[in-house]
Amino acid sequence: xxxxxxxxxxxxxxxxxxxxDDIRATRGTDYINNIWRALANDPAQLQATWSEVKRxxxxxxxxxxxxxLIYIAVSAANNCxxxxxxxxxSARAKGMSEAMFSELMQVVYLASLxxxxxxxxxxxxxxxxxxxxxxxx
Amino acid sequence: xxxxxxxxxxxxxxxxxxxxDDIRATRGTDYINNIWRALANDPAQLQATWSEVKRxxxxxxxxxxxxxLIYIAVSAANNCxxxxxxxxxSARAKGMSEAMFSELMQVVYLASLxxxxxxxxxxxxxxxxxxxxxxxx
Amino acid sequence: xxxxxxxxxxxxxxxxxxxxDDIRATRGTDYINNIWRALANDPAQLQATWSEVKRxxxxxxxxxxxxxLIYIAVSAANNCxxxxxxxxxSARAKGMSEAMFSELMQVVYLASLxxxxxxxxxxxxxxxxxxxxxxxx
Amino acid sequence: xxxxxxxxxxxxxxxxxxxxDDIRATRGTDYINNIWRALANDPAQLQATWSEVKRxxxxxxxxxxxxxLIYIAVSAANNCxxxxxxxxxSARAKGMSEAMFSELMQVVYLASLxxxxxxxxxxxxxxxxxxxxxxxx
Amino acid sequence: xxxxxxxxxxxxxxxxxxxxDDIRATRGTDYINNIWRALANDPAQLQATWSEVKRxxxxxxxxxxxxxLIYIAVSAANNCxxxxxxxxxSARAKGMSEAMFSELMQVVYLASLxxxxxxxxxxxxxxxxxxxxxxxx
Amino acid sequence: xxxxxxxxxxxxxxxxxxxxDDIRATRGTDYINNIWRALANDPAQLQATWSEVKRxxxxxxxxxxxxxLIYIAVSAANNCxxxxxxxxxSARAKGMSEAMFSELMQVVYLASLxxxxxxxxxxxxxxxxxxxxxxxx
Numbered sequence: 001x002x003x004x005x006x007x008x009x010x011x012x013x014x015x016x017x018x019x020x021d022d023i024r025a026t027r028g029t030d031y032i033n034n035i036w037r038a039l040a041n042d043p044a045q046l047q048a049t050w051s052e053v054k055r056x057x058x059x060x061x062x063x064x065x066x067x068x069l070i071y072i073a074v075s076a077a078n079n080c081x082x083x084x085x086x087x088x089x090s091a092r093a094k095g096m097s098e099a100m101f102s103e104l105m106q107v108v109y110l111a112s113l114x115x116x117x118x119x120x121x122x123x124x125x126x127x128x129x130x131x132x133x134x135x136x137x
Numbered sequence: 138x139x140x141x142x143x144x145x146x147x148x149x150x151x152x153x154x155x156x157x158d159d160i161r162a163t164r165g166t167d168y169i170n171n172i173w174r175a176l177a178n179d180p181a182q183l184q185a186t187w188s189e190v191k192r193x194x195x196x197x198x199x200x201x202x203x204x205x206l207i208y209i210a211v212s213a214a215n216n217c218x219x220x221x222x223x224x225x226x227s228a229r230a231k232g233m234s235e236a237m238f239s240e241l242m243q244v245v246y247l248a249s250l251x252x253x254x255x256x257x258x259x260x261x262x263x264x265x266x267x268x269x270x271x272x273x274x
Numbered sequence: 275x276x277x278x279x280x281x282x283x284x285x286x287x288x289x290x291x292x293x294x295d296d297i298r299a300t301r302g303t304d305y306i307n308n309i310w311r312a313l314a315n316d317p318a319q320l321q322a323t324w325s326e327v328k329r330x331x332x333x334x335x336x337x338x339x340x341x342x343l344i345y346i347a348v349s350a351a352n353n354c355x356x357x358x359x360x361x362x363x364s365a366r367a368k369g370m371s372e373a374m375f376s377e378l379m380q381v382v383y384l385a386s387l388x389x390x391x392x393x394x395x396x397x398x399x400x401x402x403x404x405x406x407x408x409x410x411x
Numbered sequence: 412x413x414x415x416x417x418x419x420x421x422x423x424x425x426x427x428x429x430x431x432d433d434i435r436a437t438r439g440t441d442y443i444n445n446i447w448r449a450l451a452n453d454p455a456q457l458q459a460t461w462s463e464v465k466r467x468x469x470x471x472x473x474x475x476x477x478x479x480l481i482y483i484a485v486s487a488a489n490n491c492x493x494x495x496x497x498x499x500x501s502a503r504a505k506g507m508s509e510a511m512f513s514e515l516m517q518v519v520y521l522a523s524l525x526x527x528x529x530x531x532x533x534x535x536x537x538x539x540x541x542x543x544x545x546x547x548x
Numbered sequence: 549x550x551x552x553x554x555x556x557x558x559x560x561x562x563x564x565x566x567x568x569d570d571i572r573a574t575r576g577t578d579y580i581n582n583i584w585r586a587l588a589n590d591p592a593q594l595q596a597t598w599s600e601v602k603r604x605x606x607x608x609x610x611x612x613x614x615x616x617l618i619y620i621a622v623s624a625a626n627n628c629x630x631x632x633x634x635x636x637x638s639a640r641a642k643g644m645s646e647a648m649f650s651e652l653m654q655v656v657y658l659a660s661l662x663x664x665x666x667x668x669x670x671x672x673x674x675x676x677x678x679x680x681x682x683x684x685x
Numbered sequence: 686x687x688x689x690x691x692x693x694x695x696x697x698x699x700x701x702x703x704x705x706d707d708i709r710a711t712r713g714t715d716y717i718n719n720i721w722r723a724l725a726n727d728p729a730q731l732q733a734t735w736s737e738v739k740r741x742x743x744x745x746x747x748x749x750x751x752x753x754l755i756y757i758a759v760s761a762a763n764n765c766x767x768x769x770x771x772x773x774x775s776a777r778a779k780g781m782s783e784a785m786f787s788e789l790m791q792v793v794y795l796a797s798l799x800x801x802x803x804x805x806x807x808x809x810x811x812x813x814x815x816x817x818x819x820x821x822x
Contacts, residue, residue, distance in 0.1 A: 001541040002259045003362050035251070038260045042376035048466065049251065052459060056247045061236035066203055067244050073207045074248035076805035077214035079353050079627050082255035083248070084807055085266040088551050099198035102590040105805050107204050109798050110193045111211035111220070114172070114186065116797040118219035120761035120790050122139045122769055123175045129222040130412040138678040140773050179787040185603065189596060213394035216490050216764050221396055225414050239453035242394050249390040250383050257350035257379050259358055267549040275815040276533050277636050309525070312532045316650040322737060323525065329733065330521045335510035340477055341518050347481045348522035351488035353627050356529035357522070359540040373472035381478050384467045385485035385494070388460065392493035396413045397449045403496040404686040487668035490764050495670055499688050513727040516668050523664040524657050531624035531653050533632055550807045583799070586808045597799065604795045609784035614751055615792050618758045622796035625762035630803035631796070633814040647746035655752050658741045659759035659768070662720070662734065666767035670687050671723045677770040
């Protein structure tokens with residue numbers, strides 16, 4: 001059970017309902033996910049979070065599906081059950097095949113393994129990898 | 138300082154040197170990263186790990202660069218300094234532009250934020266996202 | 275389902291029952307939370323843990339409510355569902371308003387984000403922040 | 412070494428310099444911390460992050476120092492060396508005494524311990540703590 | 549609900565069924581745990597993972613029960629509910645007494661506490677502990 | 686650099702010096718590790734922590750070396766550089782061979798991998814593993 005109530009449209013205040021409306025318009029669905037109904041208890045945070053989701057997840061140098069894959073990878077590393085369920089559904093809706101999902105998770109597992117090797121043995125970074133790129137002239 | 142010595146080619150045993158040779162051949166470079174020289178203290182683990190890296194990171198349903206991006210995302214979530222340095226270098230060598238790196242990290246930051254919202258408020262997964270796909274007939 | 279049984283007063287041994295009695299006296303309630311009934315399977319750990327809870331959570335330079343807020347923040351970062359539920363209830367009982375809870379969680383979310391920026395980009399600490407305070411004369 | 416260059420004022424673009432100016436004005440110092448110089452490589456993320464820091468860390472239902480304490484607690488849980496150094500300095504500048512710092516860290520240690528008990532034994536949340544508060548009428 | 553279906557023997561492909569057969573033969577039971585039925589959606593990962601489990605968990609310089617204890621400790625640190633349940637059962641089947649389980653978890657709790665002290669205070673490693681052992685002549 | 690000064694014997698107060706004396710007597714060495722000198726800034730926490738280390742790490746149902754192995758496993762999972770260095774040294778002093786260290790870390794890597802599989806795919810615990818043992822009659 002969540003620590004705050006999931007606010008219905010009627011329970012949410014005007015600022016929160018404006019965000020709900022924008023979610024509906026942006027996603028072309030009438031359904032509002034639980035995370036937004038939970039955040040509606042704190043309308044300022046709801047607005048700020050939804051604004052960032054729209055900014056960051058829009059296609060740019062990376063396409064929208066690649067961004068979903070990265071999102072799932074982080075959610076798996078952070079053990080977020082809610083996020084794994086919702087973003088796997090979202091990625092499948094954007095075209096993620098089961099073969100892509102398998103390969104995504106394979107990389108997550110492998111990185112979990114090799115991250116732990118590097119950390120567990122306290123391997124120092126090779127000198128050649130500690131030079132930042134120069135800023136563009 | 139690592140917890141085990143970085144083994145030179147001369148210090149590594151025959152099984153480990155065989156892996157070193159395969160790394161050199163596969164990557165087209167004479168340089169062996171520290172993680173492999175650390176793992177050479179345990180040749181069976183070295184062989185198993187390198188075998189998985191070759192299997193998982195090869196292009197398939199996802200291309201090699203996308204796999205590097207996912208790897209970086211997991212390494213950031215897991216706080217692996219070694220892995221962040223080496224795989225950022227690897228991704229840049231495979232064509233990751235600075236704009237792609239910025240967007241990759243933006244998704245990592247956003248997921249870190251929204252993962253914590255879902256966890257912090259203990260938001261329950263919407264019923265519509267808890268249906269697994271049916272196995273392919 | 276827990277990995278050990280929740281011991282009733284009758285099932286717990288004498289050392290554990292003594293701790294149960296002290297919990298009841300200290301908190302002014304007859305109810306014993308599940309974590310203590312689980313720990314009763316290991317009476318030495320039960321005693322040590324309860325002793326630390328009493329020592330640490332007592333008001334001092336920080337008041338009891340501020341300590342609960344910090345506790346919730348750590349529990350959110352560590353993804354402890356049990357602890358989030360029990361300590362949110364405890365903080366509310368000690369006077370945490372919903373506005374305070376919202377601001378607490380806002381800081382948790384923001385720190386989760388900026389922690390990941392500093393880690394993800396491997397930002398080095400500014401020299402001015404790496405000087406420890408001198409011990410008091 | 413960071414994965415991106417720390418941009419000087421001259422290297423940063425106009426949007427980033429505007430944020431630098433606002434940081435200087437808000438904090439009453441000419442010094443810009445490394446995290447902002449790193450984020451200047453991605454001006455949109457720099458703007459969004461600084462905007463959130465200003466919004467969230469301003470005093471409200473919780474005072475500014477309490478927010479810093481919560482920030483430190485999360486940074487300790489997330490193992491962020493950069494954030495621990497900078498926010499400990501910031502909290503001390505805002506009046507955190509060494510006794511307050513000790514008690515803050517005591518709660519962080521205790522929560523780390525009891526979080527692990529609840530998780531390690533898979534203790535189920537007591538039914539009485541799984542009722543969310545009703546929304547305000 | 550899992551993100552992929554648990555494949556029955558009939559739904560799994562030939563490669564996956566071969567792994568199922570080896571699990572049954574190795575463990576002397578007809579029962580296949582859910583994790584293997586989930587991984588059967590990705591037969592290459594199923595084969596690789598099962599192969600590693602057989603290699604690593606076999607007795608060697610450490611006996612099989614000690615390896616299970618270590619496995620449980622990592623699973624507690626990583627907050628893996630599935631793994632805690634299955635490997636606690638496995639360790640008990642291999643002879644872990646309740647006293648051993650209590651002491652195992654005591655060390656997990658203590659390390660969680662002292663890890664957080666060292667990280668929270670950013671304690672630097674003593675010079676005497678940063679010398680790796682020389683490779684064997 | 687640590688966030689607090691490492692207190693010398695002369696800088697530490699009487700309570701802290703008493704703990705230092707007990708550490709020296711218990712371990713048969715004049716050397717005091719940095720973590721204790723850091724904790725000496727908070728003598729109550731120093732006393733409580735050292736008391737727990739003595740209680741938990743003493744041999745019982747598990748021998749002292751097995752406890753060190755478990756400690757290292759948790760420290761690797763928690764990414765504690767300080768703890769990995771000091772406890773690897775301690776385990777070696779208590780008889781951990783390099784073969785034992787290799788196998789310990791193999792289990793840590795494997796559990797990191799399979800923990801992530803179970804979490805990443807959100808595999809549900811098999812019904813047969815969710816029955817707690819009955820309390821001893």
